Amino acid sequence: MSNTIMLDPTAELAPAERQTLPRLDTLKDATIGLLDISKPRGKEFLDEIEKHLLTLGAKVKRYRKPTFARVAPKELNQQISVECDAVIEGLAD
Amino acid sequence: MSQSSEQKFSVVIKKDCPTCEMIEPVLTELLAHYPGNVSVYVQDDPSFPKSVENKIDDTSLEFSYKNNIEIVPTLICSTQSKETNRTFGWDKAEWQKLTKLSSLGKDLDDFKPGCGSKTQEPGMEEQLAARFDKELLLSRNIQLADLEDEIESCYERGWSDGLPVVPPTTVRVIRMLKGTNRSPSEIIGNIPPDNVPCSIEKVAINAVLAGCKPDYFPVVLASVEAALKDRFCMHGLLCTTYFSGPVMIVNGPVIQQIGLNNGINALGQGTRANATIGRALQLLIRNVGGGKPGGIDRAVMGNPGKYTFCFAEDESDEDWSTLAQDQGFDRKDSVISLFAGEGLQPIVDQKSREPDSLVRSMAASLKSVVNTKLYGGADAILVVCPEHRRVFRNAGWKKEDLRIALYDNLMASGSDIIVGAKGIAEGMPKKFENKIISKFRDDGLHITSTGSKAGMFSAIISGWVASGEKGSQLVSQRI
Numbered sequence: 365m366s367n368t369i370m371l372d373p374t375a376e377l378a379p380a381e382r383q384t385l386p387r388l389d390t391l392k393d394a395t396i397g398l399l400d401i402s403k404p405r406g407k408e409f410l411d412e413i414e415k416h417l418l419t420l421g422a423k424v425k426r427y428r429k430p431t432f433a434r435v436a437p438k439e440l441n442q443q444i445s446v447e448c449d450a451v452i453e454g455l456a457d
Numbered sequence: 458m459s460q461s462s463e464q465k466f467s468v469v470i471k472k473d474c475p476t477c478e479m480i481e482p483v484l485t486e487l488l489a490h491y492p493g494n495v496s497v498y499v500q501d502d503p504s505f506p507k508s509v510e511n512k513i514d515d516t517s518l519e520f521s522y523k524n525n526i527e528i529v530p531t532l533i534c535s536t537q538s539k540e541t542n543r544t545f546g547w548d549k550a551e552w553q554k555l556t557k558l559s560s561l562g563k564d565l566d567d568f569k570p571g572c573g574s575k576t577q578e579p580g581m582e583e584q585l586a587a588r589f590d591k592e593l594l595l596s597r598n599i600q601l602a603d604l605e606d607e608i609e610s611c612y613e614r615g616w617s618d619g620l621p622v623v624p625p626t627t628v629r630v631i632r633m634l635k636g637t638n639r640s641p642s643e644i645i646g647n648i649p650p651d652n653v654p655c656s657i658e659k660v661a662i663n664a665v666l667a668g669c670k671p672d673y674f675p676v677v678l679a680s681v682e683a684a685l686k687d688r689f690c691m692h693g694l695l696c697t698t699y700f701s702g703p704v705m706i707v708n709g710p711v712i713q714q715i716g717l718n719n720g721i722n723a724l725g726q727g728t729r730a731n732a733t734i735g736r737a738l739q740l741l742i743r744n745v746g747g748g749k750p751g752g753i754d755r756a757v758m759g760n761p762g763k764y765t766f767c768f769a770e771d772e773s774d775e776d777w778s779t780l781a782q783d784q785g786f787d788r789k790d791s792v793i794s795l796f797a798g799e800g801l802q803p804i805v806d807q808k809s810r811e812p813d814s815l816v817r818s819m820a821a822s823l824k825s826v827v828n829t830k831l832y833g834g835a836d837a838i839l840v841v842c843p844e845h846r847r848v849f850r851n852a853g854w855k856k857e858d859l860r861i862a863l864y865d866n867l868m869a870s871g872s873d874i875i876v877g878a879k880g881i882a883e884g885m886p887k888k889f890e891n892k893i894i895s896k897f898r899d900d901g902l903h904i905t906s907t908g909s910k911a912g913m914f915s916a917i918i919s920g921w922v923a924s925g926e927k928g929s930q931l932v933s934q935r936i
Contacts, residue, residue, distance in 0.1 A: 368600070368601045368607060368624070368626060369587075369598050369599065369600050369601075369626060369627050370598075370599045370601065370607070370610075370611075370624050370625050370626055370627075371594060371596040371597070371598065371599070371625050371626075371627055371630050371658075371662050372596045372597040372598075372599055372662070373596075373616050373625055373659065373662040373663050373666055373740070373744040373745070374616070374744045374745060375648075375651065375653040375655070375659070375744075375745045375746075375747065376596070376597055377651070377653065377747075430927075431923070431926075431927035431928060432693075432923070433690060433693035433694075433697070433921075433923035433927055433928035433929070434690055434692070434693050434927075434928065435692055435693070
């Protein structure tokens with residue numbers, strides 16, 4: 365080994381292993397949140413998704429981030445996690 | 458045992474010191490009086506001095522460093538391992554008093570100054586801190602293999618923005634930390650996008666990577682604090698598909714203190730402070746925050762300023778307020794401002810000699826920010842060159858006059874800029890058709906000044922389309 369010692373400039377984090385939540389067996393009677401991130405045409409896209417979900421027997425709740433440029437407020441995340449069984453985020457671009 | 462016999466003495470000397478040579482008989486006398494209680498540490502040549510038995514080799518300088526020896530000879534008195542007194546150089550009366558030997562060195566001159574300890578040689582302190590102060594830094598140590606190239610190994614570990622980085626050796630990081638009084642373990646904030654708590658030490662490591670000098674470190678720290686303000690929205694700026702990145706403008710005495718460029722080619726290459734301070738923040742976000750192009754950074758094209766974009770304002774005109782003053786600071790304050798922006802759009806005007814003409818010229822160019830038909834979305838910085846500034850000043854204008862005149866000239870009829878107008882699909886929503894619209898939101902146009910004295914070339918730094926409360930606003934931080 366050489367005498368050169370460098371210091372790690374990174375956060376030295378181990379990659380986080382996150383368990384995925386249990387998948388829904390059926391959409392029937394499940395409450396699905398649709399989160400619009402406030403990008404143009406996101407609403408039209410989510411309207412279509414909503415139609416499909418309703419025909420599959422799901423209930424739908426709609427949510428909207430105040431601005432796409434910023435992360436969703438904590439309160440909104442908590443509200444969705446309390447009110448929904450699953451969430452679909454509508455990303456534009 | 459008398460109290461004095463419980464006292465221990467340590468003497469630190471080096472051969473390359475005439476005073477240490479001179480006190481050789483003093484050392485033998487001391488050893489004879491206090492057998493077993495005197496330790497003589499030699500910094501350079503362990504065979505020196507010949508007449509002294511059982512000298513201790515301190516060529517590693519461990520003892521000298523840990524005991525903060527600045528001058529040789531130094532006499533340290535201690536009781537029960539606690540230092541009670543010390544003297545340095547040869548001061549006969551002081552040595553006699555501390556050793557309680559009234560005839561110690563009686564044949565020598567009363568006084569002879571010592572020499573600098575080897576620990577004080579340039580660059581030595583950081584070397585010794587790296588070797589002996591294991592508690593100082595907490596980051597993971599990475600030892601390279603014999604044949605491993607330092608710079609290539611930094612590339613391979615993913616620490617680079619594409620350009621070579623300065624390998625962050627322990628010594629270099631310790632040297633960088635000399636630029637601040639803040640503790641290396643202090644947490645400066647959470648770095649996006651991973652929102653990882655970041656220590657001053659991690660900032661220092663990335664400042665080393667970027668090529669900063671320790672003198673720049675306070676500016677780097679202030680830039681990080683500015684970037685972490687909620688108003689700046691660093692997380693969103695990093696993620697955006699748009700071109701923007703952080704643009705830094707420095708004001709105040711620090712410009713001259715560290716040699717930031719606010720003259721010829723101020724926004725270009727060639728000045729270490731400009732180049733490396735801007736780069737340090739980007740590398741920190743990459744390495745600590747985990748923000749990498751293709752990962753969270755989704756820019757369609759990006760812009761070259763994402764490597765680094767930092768310049769200083771030309772503050773030579775006392776009656777022209779600086780950007781920092783516009784943000785509520787004093788001219789004497791050193792301040793860094795961060796703006797989410799990109800690129801540079803020139804404003805060439807070599808004919809206007811009257812303010813009214815020049816304002817119209819500048820406003821017309823400013824209307825091109827983002828798209829000539831999009832209003833109120835992106836902020837901008839107007840960078841006024843000294844010759845253009847002179848046109849305003851010769852007519853008695855101050856910056857506020859320019860700002861007001863620009864505002865008046867930055868209005869457009871909605872019918873000209875709505876979607877479809879002029880055969881262009883892009884444009885403002887149709888609801889603005891019968892309105893008069895301002896190009897920039899309130900507080901969306903900032904004015905600064907920099908560049909060389911010759912050339913009637915001002916510039917626009919265009920801002921992020923998500924400017925304002927919905928995204929990013931200019932932030933300023935005292936350095």
